Amino acid sequence: MRIYYGTEFLDTGTTIELISIGIVVDDGREYYAVNFDAPWQKVAQHDWLMENVVPHLPLVDGIRRGPFGGQPQFQIDPTNVAVKPQWVIANEVREFILSTLEPELWAYYAAYDHVVLAQLWGPMVNLPTGVPMFxxxxxxxxxxxGRPPLPSRDGDEHHALADARHNRTMGTLLEGIARPVELLELVEFDPEEADA
Known part of the structure; x- marks a missing residue:
């Protein structure tokens, strides 16, 4: 069964640190978590994350400008049910994925998403048995x-759960397009040409 997910993360060039993860399964289940252990001071120094990701997170009193136009300040709301230590997120994500029959992971521009997902459990060799390796x-x-038109967004980009939901919408659309294309390829297959 397809599992669509999206992550937000801090990419320092040497590490990728999870900020949030959203997961949606074809059977309707959803999961969302914000990493309490993320390097929030480094996130506050990253203009793009401050503009595009942090506003979607559960915050205490929003984003405030520092004194004299200094660095923006914010505090993740530790009382929000989505805010959890990374070890809890790792356990919950593992159980969520493993509770899915024949899990198949899908993401949009998936390379970094898979790395940040796999690093929930440390080095790649620690990936739990049953969690897909790609x-x-x-x-x-x-x-x-062929780059068919995709559904547009309504301003919720970079909220991990909204991204996962949109990924499911795109995945369902693309899967519907792929079926006829793959059937057509089978019909057009000429075994005599294959032997040549």
């Missing part, structure tokens, strides 16, 4: 199918 890429599927 994530299928919706962007690659989109290109493979």
């Amino acid at each position: 994530t299928c890429d919706l962007k690659q599927e989109h290109v493979r199918l």
Whole structure:
């Protein structure tokens, strides 16, 4: 069964630190968590994350400007049910994925998402048994199918759960396009040409 997910993370060039993760399964289940252990001071120094990701997170009193126009300040709301230590997120995500029959991971521009997902459990060799070792890429599927029009967004980009929901919408659309294309490829297959 397809599992669509999205992550937000801090990419320092040497590490990728999880900020939040959203997961949506074809059976309707959803999961969302914000990493209490993320390097929030480094996040506050990252203009793009401050503009695009932090406003979607559960905050105490929003984002405030520092004194004299200094660095923006914010505090993650530790009382919000989505805010959890990374070890809790790792356990919950593992159980969520493993409770899915034949899990198949999907994300949009999936390379970094898979790395940050796998690093929930440390080095890649610690990936729990049963958690897929790769994530299928919706962007690659989109290109493979000739770049059909995709559904637009309504301003909720970079909220991990909203991204996962949108990934499911795109995945369902692309899967519907792929079926007829793959059937057509089977019909057009000529075994005599294959032997030549």
